[in-house]
Amino acid sequence: MAALGAWRLLRPGRRWFSETVPGAPSPPGSPLYPPVVASITAKSKAAKSRRLQRFNQRVHAAATVEEKLRLYGKLQRPKYTVYPQTFALNADRWYRSFTKTVLVPGMPPRGAARKPEVAAAGAAVETGRAAESGAEAPAAAGAPAAAEAPGDAVSPGAAAGAVPSVDIGELRSLTCDALLQESFYQNKKRPFLYRDQDHTPGPFLTQLVSTLAASLSGRNPLLAASSLDLSPEVNYYWHHGEEVVVHGHRKGRVDPVRFQIDDNPHLQIRVPKQLPEVVPLESDLGDVPVIDHKPSKLPLFKKQYENKVFIGSKVADPCCYGHTQFHLLPDKLKRERFIRDRLEDQIEVVYRSNGIASLFAWTAAQAMYQGFWSEADVTRPFVSQAVVTDGKYFAFFCYQLNTLALSAETIKNNPRKNICWGTDSKPLYDVVEDGNVKGFNDEVLLQLVQFLLNRPKEL
Amino acid sequence: VFPGVRQAQWLTKTKLVEGLPPAVQGIVDNSALGLQELEERVKHVVSHARLWDTAEVAPRREKYCPVLFENLIHICRLMSGKYPSLSKRMLARNCKIAATWERESILLQVRGLSGILMNSVTPIPPVASKEEILATKEHVLETFYPIAPTIDLQEVNVYKELNDTGQCFRDGYPYPHPHTLFFLESANVRTDRFRPEQLRAKMLMFAFGNALAKAKALHGNDPKVLEQPIVVQSIGTDGQLFQFMVFQLNTTDLVSNDGVKNLVWIDSDQNLYERAQCVPEVKKGVVMKPAGISGFQPDTFKKFLALYLHGTV
Numbered sequence: 058m059a060a061l062g063a064w065r066l067l068r069p070g071r072r073w074f075s076e077t078v079p080g081a082p083s084p085p086g087s088p089l090y091p092p093v094v095a096s097i098t099a100k101s102k103a104a105k106s107r108r109l110q111r112f113n114q115r116v117h118a119a120a121t122v123e124e125k126l127r128l129y130g131k132l133q134r135p136k137y138t139v140y141p142q143t144f145a146l147n148a149d150r151w152y153r154s155f156t157k158t159v160l161v162p163g164m165p166p167r168g169a170a171r172k173p174e175v176a177a178a179g180a181a182v183e184t185g186r187a188a189e190s191g192a193e194a195p196a197a198a199g200a201p202a203a204a205e206a207p208g209d210a211v212s213p214g215a216a217a218g219a220v221p222s223v224d225i226g227e228l229r230s231l232t233c234d235a236l237l238q239e240s241f242y243q244n245k246k247r248p249f250l251y252r253d254q255d256h257t258p259g260p261f262l263t264q265l266v267s268t269l270a271a272s273l274s275g276r277n278p279l280l281a282a283s284s285l286d287l288s289p290e291v292n293y294y295w296h297h298g299e300e301v302v303v304h305g306h307r308k309g310r311v312d313p314v315r316f317q318i319d320d321n322p323h324l325q326i327r328v329p330k331q332l333p334e335v336v337p338l339e340s341d342l343g344d345v346p347v348i349d350h351k352p353s354k355l356p357l358f359k360k361q362y363e364n365k366v367f368i369g370s371k372v373a374d375p376c377c378y379g380h381t382q383f384h385l386l387p388d389k390l391k392r393e394r395f396i397r398d399r400l401e402d403q404i405e406v407v408y409r410s411n412g413i414a415s416l417f418a419w420t421a422a423q424a425m426y427q428g429f430w431s432e433a434d435v436t437r438p439f440v441s442q443a444v445v446t447d448g449k450y451f452a453f454f455c456y457q458l459n460t461l462a463l464s465a466e467t468i469k470n471n472p473r474k475n476i477c478w479g480t481d482s483k484p485l486y487d488v489v490e491d492g493n494v495k496g497f498n499d500e501v502l503l504q505l506v507q508f509l510l511n512r513p514k515e516l
Numbered sequence: 517v518f519p520g521v522r523q524a525q526w527l528t529k530t531k532l533v534e535g536l537p538p539a540v541q542g543i544v545d546n547s548a549l550g551l552q553e554l555e556e557r558v559k560h561v562v563s564h565a566r567l568w569d570t571a572e573v574a575p576r577r578e579k580y581c582p583v584l585f586e587n588l589i590h591i592c593r594l595m596s597g598k599y600p601s602l603s604k605r606m607l608a609r610n611c612k613i614a615a616t617w618e619r620e621s622i623l624l625q626v627r628g629l630s631g632i633l634m635n636s637v638t639p640i641p642p643v644a645s646k647e648e649i650l651a652t653k654e655h656v657l658e659t660f661y662p663i664a665p666t667i668d669l670q671e672v673n674v675y676k677e678l679n680d681t682g683q684c685f686r687d688g689y690p691y692p693h694p695h696t697l698f699f700l701e702s703a704n705v706r707t708d709r710f711r712p713e714q715l716r717a718k719m720l721m722f723a724f725g726n727a728l729a730k731a732k733a734l735h736g737n738d739p740k741v742l743e744q745p746i747v748v749q750s751i752g753t754d755g756q757l758f759q760f761m762v763f764q765l766n767t768t769d770l771v772s773n774d775g776v777k778n779l780v781w782i783d784s785d786q787n788l789y790e791r792a793q794c795v796p797e798v799k800k801g802v803v804m805k806p807a808g809i810s811g812f813q814p815d816t817f818k819k820f821l822a823l824y825l826h827g828t829v
Contacts, residue, residue, distance in 0.1 A: 227603075231603065234691075238689070242685050242689045243608055243685055244612070244684055244685065244686065245610070264607065267607075268593075268606075270594075271593035271596045271597070271602075272597075272600075274596070274597040275596075275598070275600075276597075280594070281594050281597060282557070284590075285586070285590045287582075287583070287586055290570075290571060292571065365571055370569055371567070371568040373563075374560075374563075374564055375560060376560075492688055
């Protein structure tokens, strides 16, 4: 038996020894072993990064935008709620650091073709408007505009004027009518306690925007296809930076810092076509403030609830791009309170923080509705505008979203920054007395009209 | 208890005509307005109000009824790009209306928050010709013997007879003429909403109240037959069903039962769409009702727009 076993061993052994000519090692058609990767469930950094990659692949591979949004916000953890309208001191610096935004004072210079002239007489304007409503004559406007352009290139405010043949007198009378109706002519009950803003400035803003948008829709075909929302909801959820979990069963782990904005603008206009970019995608117009403290020092508080991303209506709506938002500051943040507490410099901070936070949330949510997210950064800038007011003082903001990649891994090699242009708050009128509006400021109205007339170049 | 419109007719001394008046019907049929292109937009707007407006699955009636109304008014207002005189209108919310009159020795009063009122600079021209107005003399008002016509009305001691829409607006208001009243039945619970018949009666009473107050402001308190009849329109909806009404006040002489009567044209129960499905209804793997708006009727919006444009086109 042993000999038989030895024979058996020898024979195959001989055959084995006869094959000692080493041929070229034939390249395996497929790998012999599966790739060696980190485990999925282990408590190690490699496993964590592998889990993250699997999650990113799942989101990339999602079939519809709704599915992507659902997966993006599926995991609920405590997150900071960022309030756009806040009394926190120097909140706009903190918000700029959370959203990687550069603040540029003044309004962005508009393109040369847009430069308008203010019409002088009303009568000539009426006939002119009817003739020009179809094909506006950019050639006619371009020649005088080109002469003006070098001079007005960096003009803040609205000194340039409105589109050819806008009757500023008629718009002024519409504005005054809306203001007088809400504050003087209509008999209303006394305002509810601490709800002064709902009594007069709120209805005034609604009336003003709806009548101005209607009368300017002849000049701006984008407005004619727009959708006006009253008190819509705008939400956005994102990660920025990293922190170590302080207490609880997850203590010691490194987590991204999560933020959520839940905003309720007073009014917003949504359009089916995107507004044109103001500056190219990779422009660098300033610095983003870096703040070394934890966000809870602002003060900002954590809560865990649904991670919503919403622009005001669902993904199926054809009007999926934003045009202009209108925000009304509540009674808690009125100017007299700040003056009484000797915090006059914080008045502008309130307007700026509202503009930056609301517009970032809106533009970022619009970008997510188009399928972009922090791992798939935007390929074109998203532009929206906002007007923040307390009924008398108006501040104008224009925001360009260049990047959504704000989470800790994606921000490392990302040179892009978001840009926000903003003005200081200016009064629209001085006082309303006896059925008359005193001290009406045309500049503010012109800036508002310019905002409403903003549209893509091909229209 | 009672079909409300018949009672309201007796109380306001009004003759009822079914359907919209020829002037408004003419605007509906006028194809130069480009109402066909608006169909697509109205469908979007209905979908927005009923399906897309909320981050939850389906919006509730308290949300979608006002949103639908605002969206329809927004589309109507955008027509002022074509008709610049449309910008001479102003919407006023939460208007209080008060009007008193006597009917066969019973003192009646209409008071309350009358919904949303649209005012305009110029009044609506009368819809019925002089012959039609005179013809109403022969019309006999329906009485409800033995039921008193004031059944189901609240009896109240009135110490001060208040009588003007000037209660709502001060003198010198640049938009003095009431144009259209809008009523939104947006309560979530069905029993809190007015049924269509009661809604029509409410619309009639408030339109009459507004017209009467305007007449008394223009021509004084004496009861008489008006040289220039006053026309006030009214639209009521619960988010799906629309009621259209045009009321013409011909006389303020309401004490007696004969003589010239007022006129009202009512177009009732117009559906804008059949159903709005937020989530597709699936039974045993087969989609029975797909998601979206079904049974859309563009005519209802055409009538809405025609009533809005009436007076300027």
